[in-house]
Amino acid sequence: MKILGISGSMNPDSTTKKAVAIVLAAAQKAGADTELIHLAEWPMPIYDVRDDDSTYPETVHRFVRKVTEADGLIIASPEYHGTVSGALKNALDFLEARFLKDKPVALLGVAGGSMGATNTVNTLHLIMRNLHAWPLPTSPSVPSAYNAFDSDGNLKDPRLQERLETLGSQLVQTVSMKNAEKQLK
Numbered sequence: 001m002k003i004l005g006i007s008g009s010m011n012p013d014s015t016t017k018k019a020v021a022i023v024l025a026a027a028q029k030a031g032a033d034t035e036l037i038h039l040a041e042w043p044m045p046i047y048d049v050r051d052d053d054s055t056y057p058e059t060v061h062r063f064v065r066k067v068t069e070a071d072g073l074i075i076a077s078p079e080y081h082g083t084v085s086g087a088l089k090n091a092l093d094f095l096e097a098r099f100l101k102d103k104p105v106a107l108l109g110v111a112g113g114s115m116g117a118t119n120t121v122n123t124l125h126l127i128m129r130n131l132h133a134w135p136l137p138t139s140p141s142v143p144s145a146y147n148a149f150d151s152d153g154n155l156k157d158p159r160l161q162e163r164l165e166t167l168g169s170q171l172v173q174t175v176s177m178k179n180a181e182k183q184l185k
Helices: 015-029 058-069 086-093 118-130 158-184
Strands: 002-007 033-038 072-078 104-110
Touching: 002 015, 002 058, 002 158, 015 033, 015 072, 015 104, 015 158, 033 058, 072 086, 072 118, 072 158, 104 118, 104 158
Parallel strands: 002 033, 002 072, 072 104
Antiparallel strands: none
């Protein structure tokens, strides 16, 4: 089972990336092979609806291929101006519904403010449903992210740490159930 985590932050020292790493570690502990895409390290042009997709750079094709090959996804974004980052939205615009159809997706938001990233996870739910993915119902967010992590990359709040770890194991369980369902057909 392949689980791909996507951090929608352009910050090299991203708290979003740290949050995704926690969820991925839990998914790996539950038996999945995991990989992280941190969009800051994956330069992509603006999606511009080209007639010939082959003219996009190799980074775009690798991104689409990795998403398509994954059995499940973890998608996370910092909350910028009340919604997902432009970098993540742009990357998602390269995906067609056929790449995500029936794919389980864990969603996560990270915010600098104390209110959390509710708008971001709600927006991600909307985008995933429109791409025919299966977003998990639990979508935690990390508030006050600038001060939420310790030096080892763990969350200082043990309950929030547990919520992110639970999200990773729930994703693996959901992918397993979807895979078993496919085998029955």
